[in-house]
Amino acid sequence: MPRVIFHVDMDAFFASIEQRDHPEYLGKPVIVGSPPDRRGVVCAASYEAREFKVRSAMPSRTAGRLCPHGIFVRPRMEVYRAESQEIMKILRAVTPKVERVSVDEAYLEVADLPDTADTDTALQAALPVAREIKRRIREERHLTASVGIASNKFLAKLGSDFNKPNGLTLILEKDKVAFLRPLSVRSIHGVGPVTAQSLTDRGLHTIADIQDTEMDLTPMVGSWAETLKRRAMGIDERPVDLSEDRKSISAENTFLNDTDDRPTLRAALKELAADVAQTLEKHALAALTVQVKVRYSDFSTLTRQVRLTDPVSNTADVYRLACHLLARHQLVTQPLRLIGIGVSTLVPPVREQLLLSI
Numbered sequence: 001m002p003r004v005i006f007h008v009d010m011d012a013f014f015a016s017i018e019q020r021d022h023p024e025y026l027g028k029p030v031i032v033g034s035p036p037d038r039r040g041v042v043c044a045a046s047y048e049a050r051e052f053k054v055r056s057a058m059p060s061r062t063a064g065r066l067c068p069h070g071i072f073v074r075p076r077m078e079v080y081r082a083e084s085q086e087i088m089k090i091l092r093a094v095t096p097k098v099e100r101v102s103v104d105e106a107y108l109e110v111a112d113l114p115d116t117a118d119t120d121t122a123l124q125a126a127l128p129v130a131r132e133i134k135r136r137i138r139e140e141r142h143l144t145a146s147v148g149i150a151s152n153k154f155l156a157k158l159g160s161d162f163n164k165p166n167g168l169t170l171i172l173e174k175d176k177v178a179f180l181r182p183l184s185v186r187s188i189h190g191v192g193p194v195t196a197q198s199l200t201d202r203g204l205h206t207i208a209d210i211q212d213t214e215m216d217l218t219p220m221v222g223s224w225a226e227t228l229k230r231r232a233m234g235i236d237e238r239p240v241d242l243s244e245d246r247k248s249i250s251a252e253n254t255f256l257n258d259t260d261d262r263p264t265l266r267a268a269l270k271e272l273a274a275d276v277a278q279t280l281e282k283h284a285l286a287a288l289t290v291q292v293k294v295r296y297s298d299f300s301t302l303t304r305q306v307r308l309t310d311p312v313s314n315t316a317d318v319y320r321l322a323c324h325l326l327a328r329h330q331l332v333t334q335p336l337r338l339i340g341i342g343v344s345t346l347v348p349p350v351r352e353q354l355l356l357s358i
């Protein structure tokens, strides 16, 4: 049975939620993030704001200059997270094979398609399934998603990105090499600005250039050369990564303004602990290692961890250990830009372990 992969990506997720919840923002440039008169960055911009060249991660001051009539909205992370859960529920109703990549995107491996050995026939048959996902997200959540359908993750992601917003792009096997040709080398996930520069320095600008070149790419990209060549041909064998394979779970929060205010930090930690504990619960796991991460104003970053003898899985335990790590290693000696909690060495929860040992 050929593989059919969807990449589902919500359109301007945070900004669209704000427009949905505040109809007076509809059709207006909405910018989620710090106010323009404060230090801080844009988390998300509505499509109307993007027309003014406002982009996420841009300083809010710059956004305010580019888009003086922009509506600046403080992020409501807990609302976005709850919305994300609802979206994932819709996706999991289609297939249990859902890899949640971030709060607003996921890969799905779709089964239950007509029995066929031909990949393109299977991909075609999956079109109504993708339409149904889009319809449910629109009607039940009043939001839009873009979906890419292809035989692998790399192509599916390019597909969802191809016709945003509210797009649906099917990339057939017979068309994939041609589809890729005009795209910039930067479209290949993993090709960052530095790699792209070393490729363009040698005249390799588009994926077509990579497809056609006889050059050895090793001097430019090292051991990644062969993978790069395969991606350029539309080949990607990475599996949809299911929860069982998880090695670690983490959550982090960047503050709008650097802070060492204890109540603010405690509130942030509690929320992160709840997030991590919820993910542990969803995957029926517990953790033997708990880690905290802090980043200071100058971007220097520290992590400290504790290894436990009894696994933890609930919010209170994760929170308590994170506080303990912060205090014990005296990590809050200056304002923090970011704080994070991670758990690893994942094992089944205690109750299950006891049952297994009987």
Ligand SMILES: [Mg+2]
Residues within 6 Å of the ligand: 009, 010, 011, 012, 013, 104, 105
């Ligand atoms: Mg998105």
